Amino acid sequence: MIVLDYTKDSELFNKTAKKMAENIGVGKGGVQNTQIRKFYDKVLELNDKAKSVDDEEFNNEILPFIKMLNSKVAYASQRNSGGGKLVNKSFVDMMETSINQIRTKKDLNTFKLFFEAVIGFHKSLEGRK
Numbered sequence: 001m002i003v004l005d006y007t008k009d010s011e012l013f014n015k016t017a018k019k020m021a022e023n024i025g026v027g028k029g030g031v032q033n034t035q036i037r038k039f040y041d042k043v044l045e046l047n048d049k050a051k052s053v054d055d056e057e058f059n060n061e062i063l064p065f066i067k068m069l070n071s072k073v074a075y076a077s078q079r080n081s082g083g084g085k086l087v088n089k090s091f092v093d094m095m096e097t098s099i100n101q102i103r104t105k106k107d108l109n110t111f112k113l114f115f116e117a118v119i120g121f122h123k124s125l126e127g128r129k
Contacts, residue, residue, distance in 0.1 A: 002094060004101045012110075013117040019020070021121035023048045023090040026093050031035045031091045033119075035076065039095065040115050042069060050105045058105050069095065101112055 002020070006012045023033045043066075050062050076086040083106045098111050 001115070002097045002101075002115060004098055004107060005059070006110065012114055016123045017117035019113055020094050020118050021125055024088065024094070024118070024122060025090070026122065026126045029088060031087050031122075033123060035086050036091070036119055036122060039073065042072075042117055043108075043112050043115055047108050050108055055105070062094060062108075063102070066099060066108060070099050093113065 002012075003009050004012070004044045009016055009057065024036070046062055046066055050058050053061065055120065073087060073092050077089070079086045081085075102108050104110055
């Protein structure tokens with residue numbers, strides 16, 4: 001279970017992110033780095049927009065699009081490519097669990113940092129296959 005609060009999980013950007021990268025996997029049945037980057041780029045974009053708005057604008061103009069990522073992940077989980085799904089259940093679970101915890105700009109930034117750590121560990125696993 002991911003808790004997007006590094007004060008409660010001091011290993012959020014380390015052991016928790018590494019375990020998630022391992023769960024997401026590489027190779028057959030795993031998620032390709034390009035798919036992960038596609039979603040991370042969207043999170044980056046939303047996080048950058050969030051920096052320049054107040055809390056009310058964040059709630060009205062950005063948070064709905066953060067929540068909409070759940071539908072994009074669900075769609076990707078049903079699309080086939082190269083004999084498998086674009087994203088696996090572990091990736092869907094990570095995204096849903098994380099997105100559902102985002103309520104503030106700080107939450108979004110923490111998710112961005114966590115996602116960044118997951119990508120780093122995932123990329124290192126990709127090099128070992």
